[in-house]
Amino acid sequence: MENKLIVSLSPHVHGGDSVQKNMYGVLIALVPAFLVSLLAFGLGALIVTATSVAACVFFEWAIVKYLMKKPATTVCDGSAIITGVLLAFNLPSNLPIWIIILGALFAIGVGKMSFGGLGCNPFNPALAGRVFLLLSFPVQMTSWPQAGQLMSYLDAQTGATPLAIMKEAIATHxxxxxxxxxxxxxxxxxxxxxxxxxxxxxxxxxxxxxxxxxxxxxxxxxxxxxxxxxxxxxxxxxxxxxxxxxxxxxxxxxxxxxxxxxxxxxxxxxxxxxxxxxxxxxxxxxxxxxxxxxxxxxxxxxxxxxxxxxxxxxxxxxxxxxxxxxxxxxxxxxxx
Known part of the structure; x- marks a missing residue:
């Protein structure tokens, strides 16, 4: 029996899918990793994540409203929040606030909004921000705090990461x-x-x-x-x-x-x-x-x-x- 495409008149049932729903679904999926980061780094994880999210949301709102001269309705769709969280997840827990803000500005301003906003950017904004910071501030971006210093932030003691140990094994053979x-x-x-x-x-x-x-x-x-x-x-x-x-x-x-x-x-x-x-x-x-x-x-x-x-x-x-x-x-x- 042949399958036929049936076309019916409106109204149609909406699938319930939307950009906002999917974005907040991703944020829910990020909750376990965020809780573990709080257990490992405490205050540092909270400061870095909050700063990154707030900066990303602010820069998207400001660019849309004052540079693109459009209603800042996209700020609430969750995409800027996800960019902020993912950028924070790619940073060490002792990174200075001003460097985090610069990374958020690059991620939103250059990696996303310069191409027209959500749906137009060819590169992942959070990764663009992370690589920008890595190339601009290599020392700060490769100083990794030891886990367990829950109340330390800028003065946290640093140590070698598993990746650094693996690289050392290869270098020394x-x-x-x-x-x-x-x-x-x-x-x-x-x-x-x-x-x-x-x-x-x-x-x-x-x-x-x-x-x-x-x-x-x-x-x-x-x-x-x-x-x-x-x-x-x-x-x-x-x-x-x-x-x-x-x-x-x-x-x-x-x-x-x-x-x-x-x-x-x-x-x-x-x-x-x-x-x-x-x-x-x-x-x-x-x-x-x-x-x-x-x-x-x-x-x-x-x-x-x-x-x-x-x-x-x-x-x-x-x-x-x-x-x-x-x-x-x-x-x-x-x-x-």
Whole structure:
């Protein structure tokens, strides 16, 4: 029996989906990771996150109202709040407030509003802000406070991150250095082996908290599995091959659980605006991000490669969308 398209007159039932609903759904999914960051860094996590969110919302409101001369109705859609939270999740918990504000200005003013606002930006605004700060203030952006200093902010003691230890093992070609890494279970839950271990940025403390956010977004159908699963699977396979070739490279499980890999795969690479539209395109996009991340981590100058990998593939998204166009409805296939 042939399936026929039935076209009926209005009124039609609305699907209930909206930009605002999806944005606040993502914010709910970020709650577990935020709570873990508060448990790990306390006052520092609260100050950095509150400053970033407030600055992003303010700059979007000011730019829309006074520069674009439009009603500032988009401020309440949740996109500026998400940019603020994700920017904060990519920062150390002792970053000075003025640097956070500069990062928020770049993320909203340059990364988003200069292209026309939500839906027009080719690059993820939060990652654009993070990379801008990393290149402009490399010392402040790579000084990682040790976990457990709940009431410390600017005077918090810093330490080495798991990614720095992995990079040291590669640089010295000494696999014994990897013994200083926390256990995989501790990386999963978000508990360092010692308070002397710098945990990293706010959003990369607990892989489990980020996975809970992934499950929630999949349950609510905010995102699909294609991008996060393809990124994580590619990283696991590529890192596993490198570990088998030379034990100086960390195990694939450790690679998955360290740094901003999980945060980027779940919350940043899946950004609606900057990721491909088709399922095939999403898989290509995710595989390329995974490959680039491992290559930069293992052979690049920076210990972390997730931010750069996502931004690079953001630039290729229009090309992927062109290559992976879905078949037109009603088109008759040409006979060979």
């Amino acid at each position: 000494d696999s014994s250095v990897l013994a200083n890494l926390p256990e995989s279970l501790n990386l999963l839950i978000g508990l360092p082996d010692s308070c002397m271990m710098g945990a990293g940025s706010l959003g990369e403390i607990s892989a489990l908290a980020l996975l809970l956010g992934l499950i929630y977004m999949l349950w609510k159908r905010i995102i699909t599995w294609h991008i996060p699963v393809s990124i994580l699977a590619t990283v696991f396979v590529f890192a596993g091959i490198m570990h088998l070739v030379d034990p100086v490279y960390a195990s694939p499980v450790t690679v998955l659980l360290t740094g901003g890999l999980m945060l980027g795969a779940v919350f940043m690479a899946t950004d609606y605006v900057t990721s491909p539209m088709s399922k095939k395109g999403m898989l290509i996009y995710g595989v390329c991000i995974g490959l680039l991340t491992v290559v930069i981590r293992l052979f690049g100058a920076y210990p972390e490669g997730m931010s750069f990998a996502i931004l690079i593939m953001n630039a290729f998204t229009p090309l992927i969308n062109t290559y992976c166009k879905p078949k037109r409805f009603g088109e008759v296939a040409k006979k060979k």
